[in-house]
Amino acid sequence: MAEFSVQLDRVSVSYGTNAALRDVTVAFPKGAVGLLGPNGAGKSTMLKALLGFIPPSTGRLNVLGLNVAERPLEVRAKLGYMPENDGHIPGMNAVTFVAYCAQLAGLPKADAMQRAHEVLYYVGLGEARYRNVEEYSTGMKQRIKLAQALVHDPELLFLDEPTNGMDPKGREEMLELIRDLAHNKGIDLILSSHLLPDVDYTCDYVVVLNKGAVAASGSIDSLKGDAGRMFEVRVKGEPAPFIAALTAAGMECMETDEDVMRVIVRGPAAARGEDQRRICGLARQSGAQVRHLRASVSTLEEVFDRAVDAP
Amino acid sequence: MSPIHDQSYRHYAGSRAPLGSAWTVIARTGIRTLLARKWFLAVLLAAYIPFIVRTVQIYLVTMYPTAGQLLPVDTKMFMQFVEQQSFFIFLVTVFVGASLIAADRRANALQIYLSKPLLRMEYIGGKLAILGAFLAFVTIVPGLLLILLQVAFAGNLEFLKANLHVIPAVVLASLARVVVSAFTMLALSSLSKSTRYVSILYAGAIFFTEAIYGVMRVITGSSRVAWISISANLENVTDVMFRQPPRYDAPVLVSVLVLLGLLVVSISVLERRVRGVEVVA
Numbered sequence: 001m002a003e004f005s006v007q008l009d010r011v012s013v014s015y016g017t018n019a020a021l022r023d024v025t026v027a028f029p030k031g032a033v034g035l036l037g038p039n040g041a042g043k044s045t046m047l048k049a050l051l052g053f054i055p056p057s058t059g060r061l062n063v064l065g066l067n068v069a070e071r072p073l074e075v076r077a078k079l080g081y082m083p084e085n086d087g088h089i090p091g092m093n094a095v096t097f098v099a100y101c102a103q104l105a106g107l108p109k110a111d112a113m114q115r116a117h118e119v120l121y122y123v124g125l126g127e128a129r130y131r132n133v134e135e136y137s138t139g140m141k142q143r144i145k146l147a148q149a150l151v152h153d154p155e156l157l158f159l160d161e162p163t164n165g166m167d168p169k170g171r172e173e174m175l176e177l178i179r180d181l182a183h184n185k186g187i188d189l190i191l192s193s194h195l196l197p198d199v200d201y202t203c204d205y206v207v208v209l210n211k212g213a214v215a216a217s218g219s220i221d222s223l224k225g226d227a228g229r230m231f232e233v234r235v236k237g238e239p240a241p242f243i244a245a246l247t248a249a250g251m252e253c254m255e256t257d258e259d260v261m262r263v264i265v266r267g268p269a270a271a272r273g274e275d276q277r278r279i280c281g282l283a284r285q286s287g288a289q290v291r292h293l294r295a296s297v298s299t300l301e302e303v304f305d306r307a308v309d310a311p
Numbered sequence: 312m313s314p315i316h317d318q319s320y321r322h323y324a325g326s327r328a329p330l331g332s333a334w335t336v337i338a339r340t341g342i343r344t345l346l347a348r349k350w351f352l353a354v355l356l357a358a359y360i361p362f363i364v365r366t367v368q369i370y371l372v373t374m375y376p377t378a379g380q381l382l383p384v385d386t387k388m389f390m391q392f393v394e395q396q397s398f399f400i401f402l403v404t405v406f407v408g409a410s411l412i413a414a415d416r417r418a419n420a421l422q423i424y425l426s427k428p429l430l431r432m433e434y435i436g437g438k439l440a441i442l443g444a445f446l447a448f449v450t451i452v453p454g455l456l457l458i459l460l461q462v463a464f465a466g467n468l469e470f471l472k473a474n475l476h477v478i479p480a481v482v483l484a485s486l487a488r489v490v491v492s493a494f495t496m497l498a499l500s501s502l503s504k505s506t507r508y509v510s511i512l513y514a515g516a517i518f519f520t521e522a523i524y525g526v527m528r529v530i531t532g533s534s535r536v537a538w539i540s541i542s543a544n545l546e547n548v549t550d551v552m553f554r555q556p557p558r559y560d561a562p563v564l565v566s567v568l569v570l571l572g573l574l575v576v577s578i579s580v581l582e583r584r585v586r587g588v589e590v591v592a
Contacts, residue, residue, distance in 0.1 A: 053587030087419035
């Protein structure tokens with residue numbers, strides 16, 4: 001069995017003269033992988049290239065060990081795709097639509113109908129399954145897109161901005177579904193999103209795209225670890241000399257909207273309490289009183305910012 | 312603690328159809344959906360009125376041969392029948408075909424279809440099969456039934472032996488209309504998200520070319536420019552198939568080339584427009 005669900009080898013994709021992906025080489029491990037990036041980074045383009053919608057100008061794409069260019073039907077038989085834009089088959093109610101999608105994926109009619117009912121219940125549309133899809137709210141449309149992607153029991157799911165337009169409760173439920181699929185139902189998935197908390201909550205691994213290239217990739221824990229050790233500090237007195245002292249000592253200092261600043265200490269892990277002692281020492285030297293000092297956990301947002309801001 | 316029996320999502324372990332058969336799902340579903348519409352059934356039934364009239368004609372001529380002087384049952388009668396069905400071909404093409412791809416484009420359904428294990432060619436094939444099946448139902452089926460009824464009423468094969476070319480002529484002349492109408496309409500349907508606009512485009516393509524030909528005929532005083540009209544090209548080809556004297560001065564080869572050109576353009580349009588992703592350059 002392949003170690004990676006998806007592999008891209010020097011893949012470039014262009015829309016006319018605009019390069020959407022530039023010589024991308026990356027492997028997505030099995031499990032739940034977040035595909036992060038600002039708008040226009042190339043996330044959706046990458047998913048569409050993996051589906052075979054857009055042929056790459058150069059490079060090779062492999063999904064579940066199959067070459068997309070050579071075996072597109074076999075690839076798509078194993079994939080479920082939840083597109084970013086609303087999409088449905090016109091004139092059908094939800095259960096007919098989802099069963100139709102199952103039949104398109106090769107399921108016999110009776111099985112397709114049974115699966116459609118089951119999957120619609122799973123995504124929370126059981127009570128609304130006989131309503132026409134065109135009458136659905138935005139949140140319901142997101143759910144039915146997930147249902148049609150799931151109905152043929154794919155090995156790998158591509159979810160493109162699955163929580164777009166959902167209210168907070170619906171978003172929470174959608175994220176629970178995604179997390180359940182990846183962690184309890186054994187379905188590998190790639191979650192493309194610009195919403196960092198969504199990826200942080202559902203995924204174990206992340207690929208950050210920026211301007212059509214991979215800016216960072218790795219497990220979320222390790223990427224957060226690379227960010228250094230972070231501390232929240234609040235001082236009384238003039239902060240400028242303190243910040244200058246921190247910077248001179250090789251530490252990074254970020255001021256937040258509140259009066260708390262974030263101090264990042266890089267380099268090999270120090271003995272327990274050593275970093276805090278150094279920060280307090282520097283404060284004393286620069287005439288500032290430390291009123292609050294607490295170790296903080298690096299967030300995915302910081303990982304993302306660093307990757308995207310890197311030259 | 313995990314639940315004793317989790318019913319929330321089950322993996323599927325049943326059978327799957329072989330790859331390459333998804334177009335049949337599109338065709339079957341499309342045909343079934345249309346047959347559920349009463350107004351469409353009415354159109355299909357109306358398309359059989361000429362068939363009933365011709366059946367009565369064949370019956371009368373067989374029972375009362377003198378009636379044949381007024382209403383002859385010959386090759387020309389079968390040709391006229393095929394051409395009379397053009398009106399119903401137009402209706403069915405507009406009613407069935409206009410929405411086939413346009414509605415899918417409006418609902419962003421192409422990305423759903425093409426993310427499933429089917430090729431663009433299969434999608435187009437499925438849609439063509441829907442329109443083609445109904446067009447065949449109002450052309451080839453009644454045409455062949457009329458030939459069978461002639462044999463049944465006469466109780467012998469004399470007419471058929473003397474006019475054996477009628478069978479392939481009915482099939483090919485009908486098929487030419489089915490193929491040209493289906494491909495043209497499907498290509499137009501892929502160009503827009505509005506079913507109404509597609510219907511107008513199709514009607515325009517048929518009537519505008521006919522009108523231009525009419526004007527040119529008056530100006531030039533000749534029917535050599537008949538190749539401008541889609542309908543005239545089909546009639547020109549039909550004359551040859553039924554071994555009738557040509558009614559236009561335009562060479563048949565030119566008509567064939569124009570019709571083939573129309574097909575090539577339609578296929579090219581479909582190839583460009585039916586995609587999982589719409590690229591705006």
